[in-house]
Amino acid sequence: MPILVNDSPIKTFNFPGGECHVSLSPEVITPKTIIQGILNSANEIMALLLTVDAIRRILPSVSIELVIPYFPYARQDRVCNQGESLSVKVMTDLINGLKCDRVVIIDPHSDVTSALLDNCQVVTQADILAQSDLGKTLQKENWVLIAPDAGAEKKTFEVAKRLSQSEQYLDVFCGSKIRDTKTGKILATTFHDDVKGRKVLLVDDICDGGRTFIELAKVLQEKQVQEIALYVTHGIFSKGLQPLRPYFSHIYCYHTILSPDQQDTNFLIIFSNSYTSV
Known part of the structure; x- marks a missing residue:
């Protein structure tokens, strides 16, 4: 409701x-x-x-x-x-x-x-991830956090700050994209840092159709990362989950507008049922 x-x-x-x-x-x-x-x-x-x-x-x-x-x-x-x-x-x-x-x-x-x-x-994203099992996994396994563009970079650094332990800090990198402001089409995606063999988590607030994350994941696959996962607070997933499956091991979100029959709990992990600090 x-x-x-x-x-x-x-x-x-x-x-x-x-x-x-x-x-x-x-x-x-x-x-x-x-x-x-x-x-x-x-x-x-x-x-x-x-x-x-x-x-x-x-x-x-x-x-x-x-x-x-x-x-x-x-x-x-x-x-x-x-x-x-x-x-x-x-x-x-x-x-x-x-x-x-x-x-x-x-x-x-x-x-x-x-x-x-x-x-x-x-x-915030940091509030949610700090309470989640995913946050503990990121700390334990020393994942890399990646902001897909400059607009998400500040929030991603805040997540890393909250999750980093006293002598171990999560690495944060940032991708970039060029978008046509009139059509919304992504014209190019780049990522210049060395993440070969690392587990990486893309962090952002919204996934609509997912093109931003798919294009960045393609670049990361070419850089031979070990695993790519995605966290978004708001999962719209307007094209469904299927287009995202070839690129991500799991997707994590705070909540989604997908109906239960459109969800796959083995692939999509939703936090809102367990988050209690609102």
Whole structure:
């Protein structure tokens, strides 16, 4: 269920004209109410707005904590071409208008999102991996962490800092890519460091179709690495898992929008069921 209020699902349907309708049981509302919003569509965003309104009509003095694991529209955090919108600003304005007491987001695409959100708390990649079994494996086996591009480099260094032990530091390297800003097509991918014989983990916030990671994995395979795995916080996997299988031993994510029948627990390991610090 995309929206939960104190762990209870809301009821929702759409009228024939397309308008969203929301209702919830007054009994689930408490003085401090937590809403979790999985916002994968415009309809779910509208349902969230209606949910907050319904809650305040039940208990006007309510304190609301809103948890949005994947913050929608955050990937467009700058205007690249004249005539485009700054979608992250539009979305954060909508959420700020709800006047929640706290808004928790999981590994936003950039610092722009948290800077624009009121009362924001961020759970980072480093927070998630530091609690995971994968984090322990990376330490024990001295894996290499690779940021696929400069935009992911800062976060990857933070992960390495959290996971590194007192006298053993995880190596961090960075790939690079050239992308056409109008079409989104990746024109070239490069990686210049020596990782022959090493186990490497690509680290980023989002996997959509996966082309960024596939192209980098091809380069790494040519450099004769021992193993390549992928960690992404938000697994959209819009083309499914099959295109990624030839290049990665495993994929790890905090959560995914894939349905259970699209998942493969031998290949895709999801952390959200075990992460408890939100």
